[in-house]
Amino acid sequence: MNTSGKGMSVRALSIIGITCFIVCVLLIGCTRDSDTRLAVDKDGKTVVERYGRLQVIGTNLCNEAGQPVQLRGMSSHALHWYGKYANATVLKWLRDDWNAQLWRAAMYVTEGGYMTGRAVKFKMIDSIEAAIENGMYVLVDWHVHRDRNPNIYKKEAIEFFTEIAQQYHSYPNIIYEICNEPNGDDVSWSGEIKLYAEDVIAAIRQYDSKNIIVVGTPSWSQHVDEAALDPITAQTNIMYTLHFYAGSHGKELMARAETAMDKGLALFVTEWGTTLNSGDQFYPDKVMPWLSFMKKHNISWANWSVNNKGEDSGILKYNADKEGKGNWKESDLSPSGIFLRKILRNEIKVR
Ligand code: IDC
DSSP states (O other): OHHHHHHHHHHHHHHHHHHHHHHHHHHHHHHHHHHHSOSBOTTSOBHHHHHOSOEEETTEEEOTTSOBOOOEEEEEEEHHHHGGGOSHHHHHHHHHTTOOOEEEEEEESSTTSTTTOTTHHHHHHHHHHHHHHHTOEEEEEEEOSTTOOGGGGHHHHHHHHHHHHHHHTTOTTEEEEOOSOOOSTTOOIIIIIHHHHHHHHHHHHTTOSSSOEEEOOHHHHTOHHHHHHSOOOSSSSEEEEEEEETTTOOHHHHHHHHHHHHTTOOEEEEEEESSOTTSOSOOHHHHHHHHHHHHHTTOOEEEEEEOOSOOTTSSBOTTSSTTOOOOOOGGGBOHHHHHHHHHHTTOSOOO
């Protein structure tokens, strides 16, 4: 009798033990999710309040405590065309309804941007102020694109970043992105981009010794492997830009990214699209492997982009939210917008 009673209790104990173990695993899983994937947590703390000053350790972006983090959020379209969304109301909407932790403010250098209209700088300032107000991180993007070689406007870039660093160095929200997409066969990493980067980084570091600086890489930020052969070693908290458009880029680019990480580079996908690199057509199925890849490697990202131009990569339908007020209904969103919102809200699971 006694023995069988003992047998029962051992069995009962082991069932209780296993159940506790499963519950603990689930709880740890959920805690990890709520810690790493919420713009605002259940206690009302914003991501910047929780993570503080970011730092690069090895190939990882880490919080102030040294734990790897993955930031996820949205990019603006060109601030001089669609700067109406660069305000605290839209960012709050992106934070609270979309669960976005990050805003990328894309300030084009040419194509009607900074070089021909310095007033666009105030859209950048609005973005930074809105991000600070909402406890979000903000990528301050010097959007080299058609101008190809960042050295052409290096003097202006140095002036611009010096001013931003002087004004905002005390805010952990700021992430400097010093050249979006250098491109062209004559614009190599060691011959052009690295030299530009070293000068701009030195200018920023005069005032801001800590905040992360992300450096563009050759061929529209698709050759992180070339930067990995000759990285910037004089400074810390440096990351490298990787860009992809899911309809155009797949395994080959992921392999290049892995090569770079194996060599010790920390990567940041400051821009990616659900479309072809032209911005057309929508490829949700081709996005999923990329999202898994970025989750696996803890690579932070911003999706292109918040606009109502009617392009497939834009999250708003043509002419929706003409004034930049946020408060979007599902009927305001493009297919890409509906998809992105679900990804950010963790309603589509990324494995
Ligand atoms: C595109 C915009 C488009 C605009 C064009 C101007 O989506 O509306 O007319 O710029 O040059 C990038 C660039 C980004 C591009 C985007 C899509 O960083 O500026 O935006 N893209 O083509 N790199 C790869 C794709």
